[in-house]
Amino acid sequence: MASKFKELKEAKISEIKDKLGKAEAVIMVNYQGLTVEEDTELRKNLRDAGVEYKVYKNTLVTRAANELGFEKMVQYLEGPIAVAIGYEDPTVPARILNDFSKAHKALELKAGFVQGEIFDENKVKELASVPSKEILIAKLLGSFKAPISNFAYLVSAIKDKKESESSEQA
Incomplete structure (x- = not known):
């Protein structure tokens, strides 16, 4: 026993x-x-x-x-x-x-x-x-996305400005 x-x-x-x-x-x-x-x-x-x-x-x-x-x-x-x-x-x-x-x-x-x-x-x-691992990863990805989104917005704004300038000149 x-x-x-x-x-x-x-x-x-x-x-x-x-x-x-x-x-x-x-x-x-x-x-x-x-x-x-x-x-x-x-x-x-x-x-x-x-x-x-x-x-x-x-x-x-x-x-x-x-x-x-x-x-x-x-x-x-x-x-x-x-x-x-x-x-x-x-x-x-x-x-x-x-x-x-x-x-x-x-x-x-x-x-x-x-x-x-x-x-x-x-x-x-x-x-x-x-915060949990998932939340920290989401925040990290969000911090990566923000500068890329801002850059894309800037490029788009420059493109739109050039297009409007070229249409005004024509």
Whole structure:
């Protein structure tokens, strides 16, 4: 029986290591005090954005984090902690959790582990204010488009002016 329990524990640690290793961002929150309805709403918001939200035993996350060399993360694994794991855009889990915590005071941002760097609660809030990757790309493309559009408008205006001058001379 003990070896079966140990196998299950090792499998869970392996699962956590796999998820942490692939993650762009891991945001840790204290969820204690959320109602079932609030927790369900939060899980849905995160799932819709492609973010995993899990509650693991802190001892298992600690072992997985230590084995991956993420020791800085361990200090925040006290009390009832849930983790939101984002695999693509590191701002998404931070943004969703931060927005949700503003409306639901029971949810408390603890820390984040983003691209190998530990973020305290304040840095997680800063990260949440960064626009998503899609918005940043759209802004970048818009900034490329503006000078080109202005140039095209200028060339068109010069062409129109020359055409009007030549028709006046004829």
